[in-house]
Amino acid sequence: MESLKPWIVAAICAASMTSEMTCATVPLPSGSFVMMEATKSCPADGSGAQTTCYMTSPAQALKAVTNLQEAGVEYFMIPSATLDEAEVLAAAIDSRSAKFLSSERWTLDPAINADTGVFDCNAYTQQRINTFLIPLKLHHPESFIGLQLKDEAAQPEHANLGALVQCVRNQPILADLKIFVNLAPVNANDASLYTPNPPQGQAGAISPADFGVDCISNAIVDRSKLNAMTNRYTSFVVSALDKIKPDYIAYDLYPFNAALGTCTVAREQLMTSNSSIIAQQANVRGVVSVTYLQNYQQAAPEGNPNEPQHASFRDLRWYAAWFYAFGGRGTANFISHDEGQNFGMLDAANNPRDIAFEQQSVFGFTRQVQDALRGYSYIDFLAPWLGVPSGSFVGWLPSQDIMASEYSNPTNGTDIVIFVTRPNGPVAPATSGLNNWRTKVEKLNFGTGLWETVGQSTNAINIDFGDLPAAVYRLTD
Secondary structure, eight states: OOOSSHHHHHHHHHHHHHSSOOOOOOOOOEEEEOOOTTTSSSSSSSTTTTTTOOTTOOHHHHHHHHHHHHTEEEEEESSOOOOOHHHHHHHHHTTTOOEEEESSSSGGGHHHHHHHTOOHHHIIIIIIIIIIIHHHHHTTTTTTEEEEEOTTOOOGHHHHHHHHHHHHHHGGGGGGGGHHHHHHHTTBBBHHHSSSSSSSSOOBBGGGGGGEEETTTTTTHHHHHHHHHHHHHHHHHHHHHHOOOOOOEEEOOOOOOOOTTHHHHHHHHHHHHHHHHHHHHHHHHTEEEEEEOOOOEEEEEOOOOTSOOOOOOOHHHHHHHHHHTTTEEEEEEEEEEBBTTTTOSSOTTBBBBHHHHHHHHHHHHHHHHHHHTTOEEEEEEBBBBGGGGGOSSSSEEETTTEEEEEEEEETTTEEEEEEESSSOOOOEEEEEEEEEEEEEEEEEETTTTEEEEEEEEEEEEOOOTTSSEEEEEEEOO
């Protein structure tokens, strides 16, 4: 099988030559980001203003924040709001010692000069910075930590978003705000990637056949199409990173539906391509990479094979583990509340649905992995089924059903290896060889949160996943 490693290395080298290398000074998340939705809690007719609206009722704001925080949310990406509405939600977030980002999803277009098509910093300063961002920062200097930019912006919008970011950073009081940008997924069609504000119905996803997968045989039949998709998306991601210069970069691939459930090769290729491109390109620039989790489902299933299905905590742990296998750093939740035809984590009355309880279990897993990696730099990945059987620390993997990522801490001289299951299900214990002898091998116990010594003076690791999709080991020379 053709190795994926040359493509990854080439992408990283190209990035290092064409972009400004940075050191990661952005806080690494323990919990998740959440995209907040208010249309059902705060209906346009005002009927929910006193009973459910968390944008106007302090009690409901506290209820929504508390329930989301219990599901693992650390950073709240608040909806588009007036300053008074934002203050209500921010006060609740302050009371829970959490953090929030304002929504700049709809503030870009009004600040673009109609004649030149170029972002106008003066207009944005008058319309947004002076009237909303600065007052909000003055009132909440610790909890207001960043901006969530226009969601799934098309490539022609990247330069204007970068100008918006620079305009904000030119304000001394706002200079430390972190920038969060979410991109369309790797299988987005051309209208999604290249057309700003595409007409209704044009944005969408390409089919497995379009990226070279035959779902009847469940196999890759045209690798040139697969390469074309990944090359196209790499250029798109590099554009966003280098022109916008965010602190956090995310993507929203939602792979749990009937269509991909019966076409597992397509799902594997999408998960691999999306996670590796985002994480690898972000890591080389010191940007924190984030993947959205599918915390929503069709409220009343209609039998459409592409409609979002319920993703259990086991599904989402596995999906997050794949992201870690390629160097990913954090997770986000879509979506906070019921929206349109979909259930979210909370209902319209801000009560938790089963999706929130599932996410609480996911958080118990993701938090421990992300905290274990704090202070460690991503080094390499291994995946025998992708033609990458060895890495810097791990000499070989014994199974096509196991992947791994390697991290190193130059301060304390230890390394971490995260082994991840390729299938969404049990994988038998196996022994992996190391490139060097290690004085001590420890395994993270997800039950206690403690490191347990499982080997001494050894050049091997006995990988045991138990009932989890990942096993985390710390190596000491």
